[in-house]
Every structure is written in C-alpha cells, then in structure tokens.
Amino acid sequence: MEYVEAKNKFIQTWGSLGSQWGINKTMAQIHALLMVSAEVLSMEDIMEELHISRGNASMNLRALIDWGIVYKEYKPGERREYFAAEGNLDELARKIAKERSKREIKPTIRVLKEVSDIATEDHQQAAHFKAKTAELYDFVSRADNMLEKITAQKENWITKTIFKLMS
Amino acid sequence: MEYVEAKNKFIQTWGSLGSQWGINKTMAQIHALLMVSAEVLSMEDIMEELHISRGNASMNLRALIDWGIVYKEYKPGERREYFAAEGNLDELARKIAKERSKREIKPTIRVLKEVSDIATEDHQQAAHFKAKTAELYDFVSRADNMLEKITAQKENWITKTIFKLMS
DNA sequence: TTAAACTTTCAGTACTTATTGAAAGTTTTG
DNA sequence: CAAAACTTTCAATAAGTACTGAAAGTTTAA
Numbered sequence: 001m002e003y004v005e006a007k008n009k010f011i012q013t014w015g016s017l018g019s020q021w022g023i024n025k026t027m028a029q030i031h032a033l034l035m036v037s038a039e040v041l042s043m044e045d046i047m048e049e050l051h052i053s054r055g056n057a058s059m060n061l062r063a064l065i066d067w068g069i070v071y072k073e074y075k076p077g078e079r080r081e082y083f084a085a086e087g088n089l090d091e092l093a094r095k096i097a098k099e100r101s102k103r104e105i106k107p108t109i110r111v112l113k114e115v116s117d118i119a120t121e122d123h124q125q126a127a128h129f130k131a132k133t134a135e136l137y138d139f140v141s142r143a144d145n146m147l148e149k150i151t152a153q154k155e156n157w158i159t160k161t162i163f164k165l166m167s
Numbered sequence: 168m169e170y171v172e173a174k175n176k177f178i179q180t181w182g183s184l185g186s187q188w189g190i191n192k193t194m195a196q197i198h199a200l201l202m203v204s205a206e207v208l209s210m211e212d213i214m215e216e217l218h219i220s221r222g223n224a225s226m227n228l229r230a231l232i233d234w235g236i237v238y239k240e241y242k243p244g245e246r247r248e249y250f251a252a253e254g255n256l257d258e259l260a261r262k263i264a265k266e267r268s269k270r271e272i273k274p275t276i277r278v279l280k281e282v283s284d285i286a287t288e289d290h291q292q293a294a295h296f297k298a299k300t301a302e303l304y305d306f307v308s309r310a311d312n313m314l315e316k317i318t319a320q321k322e323n324w325i326t327k328t329i330f331k332l333m334s
Numbered sequence: 335t336t337a338a339a340c341t342t343t344c345a346g347t348a349c350t351t352a353t354t355g356a357a358a359g360t361t362t363t364g
Numbered sequence: 365c366a367a368a369a370c371t372t373t374c375a376a377t378a379a380g381t382a383c384t385g386a387a388a389g390t391t392t393a394a
Contacts, residue, residue, distance in 0.1 A: 055353070079362065103187075125170070222342080
C-alpha cells in the first residue's frame with residue numbers, strides 16, 4: 001500500500017470507529033488527520049483534505065478543543081490559526097475517559113441513585129425494581145471508580161495496569 | 168418518586184445512554200425494561216410497555232440475543248416466547264466488552280497494522296505517518312489486551328481489579 | 335393437512351443528526 | 365477608522381438511521 005492510500009484508509013477507519021462510539025464522523029476524521037500529520041494544519045488545509053465545509057470544520061474543531069485533545073497553535077507573524085492533535089497517547093486516552101465519565105457515566109449514576117430511592121412498596125414489582133437499580137448503582141459506581149484509578153497515572157498506565165493485573 | 172415514574176425514568180436514561188454508545192435507543196430500552204422486570208416478558212408485553220411496533224420489537228430482541236445479554240424463555244404448556252435479561256452484572260459487562268472488542272477494536276487493530284506497513288519512504292510525511300500509526304497499533308493492542316485481562320475473571324472482576332490496582 | 339397462533343422480514347416512511355453556506359462576528363493592520 | 369483576513373453561527377437541507385405495519389414465514393395443535 002502506498003502512503004496516500006494508507007493515510008486515507010486510516011482516516012476513514014478512525015472516522016467510522018468514531019460513529020460507533022457516539023462521536024461524530026467528521027470530528028473523528030479531523031482528529032485522525034491531525035494525529036498523523038507531521039505539520040500543524042490550518043482550517044483551510046483540513047477543509048481541503050477532508051472535503052468538508054468551513055462551518056463543519058469550525059464546529060468540529062471547537063468540539064475537539066473542548067475535549068482537550070486538539071490544540072490551537074500560532075505561527076509567529078501569521079494571523080491564521082493552526083491545529084495539532086494531542087501527541088501523547090496516554091494523555092489522549094485519559095482525556096477521553098475523563099470526558100466520557102463526566103458526560104455519560106456520572107449522570108447515569110445520579111439517575112440510578114434517584115430511581116433506586118423510591119419508597120419500599122409492598123408489591124413485588126416495585127421491590128424488585130428497587131433492588132435491581134440499587135445493584136446497578138453499586139456496579140456502575142465501582143466501574144467508574146476503576147476507570148479513574150486506571151487513568152490516574154500519567155505515564156504508561158496501560159503497561160502498568162497489565163503488569164499489576166498479572167501479579 | 169413513585170414506582171411507575173421511576174421505572175420510566177430509568178428506561179429513558181438507559182435508552183439515551185445506549186445511543187451515546189452506538190447502541191440503538193430501543194435496543195437499550197428493551198434491555199432496561201427486562202432488567203428491572205420481576206417477571207419474564209412476552210413480545211406483546213414489551214410492545215405495549217414501550218409503545219413500539221412488532222417489527223421493531225422483533226429486530227431489537229434478536230440483536231440483544233445475538234449480543235448474548237437477553238435470553239428466550241419458555242413457559243410450560245405455552246406457545247409464546249418470553250424474554251429475560253442476563254441478571255448477573257459481571258457477566259453482562261463481560262459480554263458487552265467481548266462483543267465490542269470483536270466488532271470494533273479488533274478490526275481497527277487490523278487496519279492499523281495494515282496501514283503502518285507501508286514501505287518506508289524518504290519523505291518526512293510518510294515516515295511520520297508510519298511511526299504514528301505503528302505507535303497507535305501498539306497502544307490499541309495493549310488496551311484491548313488489558314480489557315481481556317480485566318474481564319477474564321468470571322466473578323467480581325471490578326472489585327478484584329480495584330483491589331489489585333490499589334496494592 | 336389445515337387452521338390458528340405466533341414471529342420475522344423489509345419496503346416505505348418518519349425521525350434524528352450532520353452538513354452546508356451565507357451572513358454575522360472578530361481581530362488585525364495600514 | 366475602514367478594509368482585509370480570518371472564524372463562528374445557524375437556518376435550511378441533506379444524509380443517515382430507526383420504525384412501522386402488512387405480508388410472508390414458521391411452528392404447533394387438532
């Protein structure tokens with residue numbers, strides 16, 4: 001396979017992976033493009049490379065910056081903004097984990113707590129519901145906690161975690 | 168909050184969580200409903216409770232069964248099929264992790280390997296691309312490996328993992 | 335074997351989400 | 365200050381995804 005073809009394939013794959021994870025395709029593609037680019041890119045560069053509109057590029061770049069996985073860069077003497085992806089993969093994974101926890105897991109935990117707090121009623125259905133959601137609350141809280149623990153270490157957490165799990 | 172209201176809130180929340188994770192809303196809602204139901208439910212029951220059509224119920228139940236997190240049950244002397252959710256949360260999480268690894272992570276790893284295998288060219292761009300995708304390949308492989316390790320234990324893996332990580 | 339009781343399939347349609355592009359906004363420079 | 369060079373916003377629309385419902389398929393019982 002040749003460079004241009006490989007690059008394109010990578011961007012497509014990363015993009016479709018994004019959609020499966022609830023991240024929009026363009027956002028994931030921009031991220032992929034920035035990750036494998038040797039140089040920082042301008043919005044114009046990104047629009048051209050991915051064949052997307054200015055508005056689309058602008059909105060998704062902002063989202064990536066909100067997630068903390070893309071940075072703005074300025075070249076001395078130039079007005080135009082350039083963009084670069086977080087280069088450290090540990091850091092990237094940590095930021096994604098943190099963001100998803102904040103946006104999805106934490107709110108779910110809150111709802112689980114809330115709904116499992118209904119008064120204990122006499123009928124079996126309500127009792128079962130209460131028990132089951134309480135169990136879920138416990139489980140999801142622990143899982144979230146584990147995620148925090150795993151990604152707490154700044155350097156090489158995957159390797160360290162695997163090592164610990166093997167002991 | 169009262170039982171019916173709590174139950175509804177839980178189903179809605181679980182459903183929207185589903186969409187954020189690339190699982191369709193109805194599929195997640197059916198799963199939620201089955202999880203908190205004290206009794207097994209028929210397709211008719213599910214259609215009525217969630218206000219969905221027969222076709223929708225049928226397709227999403229099949230998908231849940233494919234994932235291995237919902238089972239068919241038969242009542243003696245009855246023709247009709249009933250459905251129940253996997254009750255053990257450890258088992259549920261393990262099956263979801265396994266399925267997502269198979270469907271998403273493994274194919275991504277394959278592409279990463281493929282694209283990082285381009286011939287080393289002389290220009291800087293291609294060299295950078297090769298290096299970056301190779302790094303990603305390494306990282307994602309390790310992460311997938313870690314997921315396998317974590318969910319390998321059948322009982323109480325969250326607790327065990329947290330315990331190990333604290334040591 | 336036929337009818338009844340049920341489930342699955344899928345073309346059409348509804349709904350949701352992403353994208354465009356032009357107008358409005360912002361910053362910089364002369 | 366005005367114009368140039370750029371970015372952001374958002375209403376309209378396109379694209380993608382899920383849902384319906386009726387017809388076809390399957391299984392069971394008589």
